[in-house]
Amino acid sequence: MSFWKPGTERPQGRVVDDEEGGVLFLSGSHSSSSSSYGYASIEKQRQRLPVYKYRTAILYLVETHATTIVVGETGSGKTTQIPQYLKEAGWAAGGRLIACTQPRRLAVQTVASRVAEEMGVKLGDEVGYTIRFEDVTKPDVTVLKFLTDGVLLREMMDDPLLTKYSVIMVDEAHERSISTDILLGLLKKIQRRRPELRLIISSATIEAKSMSDFFRMRKKRREPENEEHGLEVEPAILSVEGRGFNVQINYAEEPVPDYVQAAVSTVLLIHEREPTGDVLLFLTGQDDIDAAVQLLSDEVQTNGKQSSGLIVLPLYSGLSRAEQELVFSPTPRGKRKVVISTNIAETSLTLEGVVYVVDSGFSKQRFYNPISDIENLVVAPISKASARQRAGRAGRVRPGKCYRLYTEEYFLKHMSNEGIPEIQRSNMVSCVIQLKALGIDNILGFDWPASPSPEAMIRALEILYSLGVLDDDAKLTSPTGFQVAEIPLDPMVSKMIIASSELGCSQEIITIAAVLSVQSIWISGRGMQKESDEAKLRFAAAEGDHVTFLNIYKGFHQSGKSSQWCHKNYINYHAMRKVLEVRDQLKRIAQRIGLVLKSCDGDMQAVRKAVCAGFFANACHLEAYSHNGMYKTLRGSQEVYIHPSSVLFRVNPKWVIYNSLVSTDRQYMRNVITIDPSWLLEAAPHFYQLLKPDSLH
Numbered sequence: 001m002s003f004w005k006p007g008t009e010r011p012q013g014r015v016v017d018d019e020e021g022g023v024l025f026l027s028g029s030h031s032s033s034s035s036s037y038g039y040a041s042i043e044k045q046r047q048r049l050p051v052y053k054y055r056t057a058i059l060y061l062v063e064t065h066a067t068t069i070v071v072g073e074t075g076s077g078k079t080t081q082i083p084q085y086l087k088e089a090g091w092a093a094g095g096r097l098i099a100c101t102q103p104r105r106l107a108v109q110t111v112a113s114r115v116a117e118e119m120g121v122k123l124g125d126e127v128g129y130t131i132r133f134e135d136v137t138k139p140d141v142t143v144l145k146f147l148t149d150g151v152l153l154r155e156m157m158d159d160p161l162l163t164k165y166s167v168i169m170v171d172e173a174h175e176r177s178i179s180t181d182i183l184l185g186l187l188k189k190i191q192r193r194r195p196e197l198r199l200i201i202s203s204a205t206i207e208a209k210s211m212s213d214f215f216r217m218r219k220k221r222r223e224p225e226n227e228e229h230g231l232e233v234e235p236a237i238l239s240v241e242g243r244g245f246n247v248q249i250n251y252a253e254e255p256v257p258d259y260v261q262a263a264v265s266t267v268l269l270i271h272e273r274e275p276t277g278d279v280l281l282f283l284t285g286q287d288d289i290d291a292a293v294q295l296l297s298d299e300v301q302t303n304g305k306q307s308s309g310l311i312v313l314p315l316y317s318g319l320s321r322a323e324q325e326l327v328f329s330p331t332p333r334g335k336r337k338v339v340i341s342t343n344i345a346e347t348s349l350t351l352e353g354v355v356y357v358v359d360s361g362f363s364k365q366r367f368y369n370p371i372s373d374i375e376n377l378v379v380a381p382i383s384k385a386s387a388r389q390r391a392g393r394a395g396r397v398r399p400g401k402c403y404r405l406y407t408e409e410y411f412l413k414h415m416s417n418e419g420i421p422e423i424q425r426s427n428m429v430s431c432v433i434q435l436k437a438l439g440i441d442n443i444l445g446f447d448w449p450a451s452p453s454p455e456a457m458i459r460a461l462e463i464l465y466s467l468g469v470l471d472d473d474a475k476l477t478s479p480t481g482f483q484v485a486e487i488p489l490d491p492m493v494s495k496m497i498i499a500s501s502e503l504g505c506s507q508e509i510i511t512i513a514a515v516l517s518v519q520s521i522w523i524s525g526r527g528m529q530k531e532s533d534e535a536k537l538r539f540a541a542a543e544g545d546h547v548t549f550l551n552i553y554k555g556f557h558q559s560g561k562s563s564q565w566c567h568k569n570y571i572n573y574h575a576m577r578k579v580l581e582v583r584d585q586l587k588r589i590a591q592r593i594g595l596v597l598k599s600c601d602g603d604m605q606a607v608r609k610a611v612c613a614g615f616f617a618n619a620c621h622l623e624a625y626s627h628n629g630m631y632k633t634l635r636g637s638q639e640v641y642i643h644p645s646s647v648l649f650r651v652n653p654k655w656v657i658y659n660s661l662v663s664t665d666r667q668y669m670r671n672v673i674t675i676d677p678s679w680l681l682e683a684a685p686h687f688y689q690l691l692k693p694d695s696l697h
């Protein structure tokens with residue numbers, strides 16, 4: 001393959017610093033018989049996992065230490081096995097629960113279903129899971145509960161000390177998601193009040209020492225509670241050794257201009273030239289994954305012979321249960337599975353049978369700039385640590401190969417060593433309101449595993465004040481602040497819902513909020529653009545995307561919620577079912593917090609005003625002499641454009657509000673609605689106090 005140049009680096013096994021006292025270091029090796037997976041009984045499979053050798057050690061450490069840190073390579077069995085060991089050892093006795101958190105919803109679902117299968121129980125009984133808007137647990141029956149770290153944070157609002165849990169395993173801690181970091185800070189506080197609570201922090205590549213330092217602080221402060229319980233206050237660190245097989249790394253000889261196209265060509269080359277073994281391709285999100293699936297499927301159809309035997313499957317959050325199962329089911333003999341995934345398959349999920357990894361070098365990452373007050377999702381280069389993790393996925397069952405769609409020079413000279421914790425590149429609005437709702441007033445003084453920037457914090461306080469969520473003393477307002485905190489959505493969406501109750505359009509706004517909470521209700525993919533654009537026109541509303549969603553929702557209802565209707569209109573049926581579910585739950589939450597459920601019967605001005613009440617901070621106006629549709633944000637004067645997927649693309653009304661920004665070559669506004677600028681001063685006089693009324697024309 002002349003395009004490819006072999007590299008020198010091989011992914012390394014995990015090494016844990018064992019200089020400090022109180023650190024336990026054990027070693028072992030990966031069972032080489034794991035390639036005969038699939039033929040062994042479930043019990044045998046469990047015993048072959050590297051973590052099995054540490055079962056007694058883990059249980060001993062959890063018994064004797066308040067906090068245990070477990071580091072082990074992806075696929076060693078941390079997530080699926082440790083919660084089961086804890087249950088077998090009696091940690092779920094007496095009505096107590098064992099929790100295992102994950103940053104990603106899809107990981108929660110698939111891991112819970114695997115564990116239920118291993119235990120031979122029905123998912124939702126002894127083993128259950130909870131993600132936002134989906135609770136598959138049974139009170140008094142479920143003892144092992146998988147949940148997102150965000151859901152566990154929400155549970156603290158009702159039960160601040162998380163009293164029903166005996167052990168909480170915070171998994172995938174190396175991902176440093178914003179919720180994981182907040183959770184770690186809060187769990188540290190809880191441990192002081194509930195010394196009997198055990199924490200397990202587990203991850204693939206954690207800098208175990210910094211985590212351990214974070215949880216060790218208690219000793220310095222001489223807090224003796226745990227000693228009364230006979231517990232070690234020093235966190236224990238356990239390293240599960242179990243190195244994968246060698247992976248040969250190949251680099252692109254030249255930078256690639258289009259990574260989707262390059263990835264597809266690489267997969268086809270692998271299929272043509274390499275022996276059997278599945279391929280795992282890392283792209284960034286639903287758009288480019290769907291595009292690659294489409295390109296490969298076209299190839300299979302048109303070029304039958306060479307590409308026969310390829311089974312092409314996408315993997316991203318929002319897939320239906322059936323689609324998830326396909327990804328995890330064994331590859332039929334003589335076939336080759338190609339799984340095209342977001343970075344969820346980097347460490348959260350293990351796919352058996354992968355021998356070839358194709359790494360685009362990118363992932364979607366959140367970036368927030370507190371100066372311009374703009375947060376967007378950017379396709380950005382991954383870190384070296386991520387690249388090594390991705391490559392490691394190829395060495396699970398036998399020696400494998402990794403194809404990096406970037407040059408070795410780029411890897412060595414330009415990729416950062418580690419990613420930046422999400423808390424340092426996020427808008428802090430949701431985080432601040434959650435901490436406030438938990439009664440934590442001194443947010444700047446909160447004990448963070450990594451401190452957020454003070455500018456981001458100040459911006460968050462300012463916007464929450466403008467939303468009427470915080471008062472002059474930065475305390476939650478009553479009822480608005482408490483209501484906003486109760487709704488498990490972005491505070492701007494929650495505020496929009498609360499405002500809709502007063503404006504008499506809550507039925508419509510709840511539908512809109514439900515649609516905004518699913519990734520996309522459109523079926524997309526290269527080659528379908530024209531048809532899907534035409535379908536969109538059938539529902540397009542002059543007011544913008546939010547009102548268009550209402551038209552679609554109405555059409556879906558009138559069709560009797562038909563899947564054929566969705567298919568005909570290029571609408572994702574599965575996403576629409578999800579919208580119905582979320583809407584139902586939002587309705588219940590709205591009723592619980594005392595909102596009035598009412599329809600405005602076609603008065604779209606009320607709907608637009610409600611959107612404005614939540615999203616006033618995202619107001620933009622069209623540049624007077626712009627011929628290319630350039631808008632400027634009202635607050636930060638940032639240049640933005642309407643996204644081509646919006647029904648207002650090329651319509652370019654003068655005043656708009658957007659729901660979110662995506663950044664590619666430009667900053668694009670997604671989900672846009674027209675407004676009357678005078679509503680901005682009404683909705684947020686403080687926020688827009690510096691704007692002269694005569695500039696709002």
Ligand code: CDP
Nearest residue numbers: 074075076077078079080081110114350352
């Ligand atoms: O958490 P960690 O990465 O250490 O490993 P795990 O997720 O507990 O996976 C242990 C084993 O279970 C691996 O061999 C996976 O392939 C298998 N597994 C599976 O077959 N299906 C799932 N849905 C999850 C895990």
Ligand code: MG
Nearest residue numbers: 078079347348
């Ligand atoms: Mg895991």
